Amino acid sequence: MPDLIIPRDLFNEVLEYCSSVFPHEACGILAGIEGRVARVYPVKNIDPSPVSYFMDPSEQLQIQKRMRERKEEMVAIFHSHPQSPAYPSAKDVHLAFYEDAFYMIVGLSEDIIGETRAFTIVGGNVQEITISIVD
Ligand SMILES: [Zn+2]
Numbered sequence: 001m002p003d004l005i006i007p008r009d010l011f012n013e014v015l016e017y018c019s020s021v022f023p024h025e026a027c028g029i030l031a032g033i034e035g036r037v038a039r040v041y042p043v044k045n046i047d048p049s050p051v052s053y054f055m056d057p058s059e060q061l062q063i064q065k066r067m068r069e070r071k072e073e074m075v076a077i078f079h080s081h082p083q084s085p086a087y088p089s090a091k092d093v094h095l096a097f098y099e100d101a102f103y104m105i106v107g108l109s110e111d112i113i114g115e116t117r118a119f120t121i122v123g124g125n126v127q128e129i130t131i132s133i134v135d
Helices: 008-021 057-069 090-094
Strands: 003-007 027-033 036-043 073-081 102-107 115-122 125-134
Touching: 003 008, 003 027, 008 027, 008 036, 008 073, 008 102, 008 115, 008 125, 027 057, 036 057, 036 073, 057 073
Parallel strands: 003 036, 003 125, 073 102
Antiparallel strands: 027 036, 027 073, 102 115, 115 125
8 A cells, every 4th residue: 555655844734724724624635746745735615514525626626727737746635524533434435536546634623633544535445544754
């Protein structure tokens, strides 16, 4: 299984962004080059809720255009779970359209604050992968 490779400062950027959107779910795209995260693109959650997210489609299109210009690929999609463990919900699995991307979930509930895990979701199958935070 491949790793999600993310520099520490970008990892912290994701955690801070997710905290800033609390108590709602935050979401966004982790773009990279050769599988390593190189930039964080926060995306507006147009279904603001503590239990679900839906990325703003027009913002997502803009970001995908910018990523093409910068020759970046989509390494992962991230979102937060403000009140549940960092594991894909049934809805997350149902709406996981990107089989080539990783799904990173930031757990923000009090008992597991800062717990972050990553997965592949292919055809309804959830597989955990390792997050490698690099300096
Ligand atoms: Zn979720």
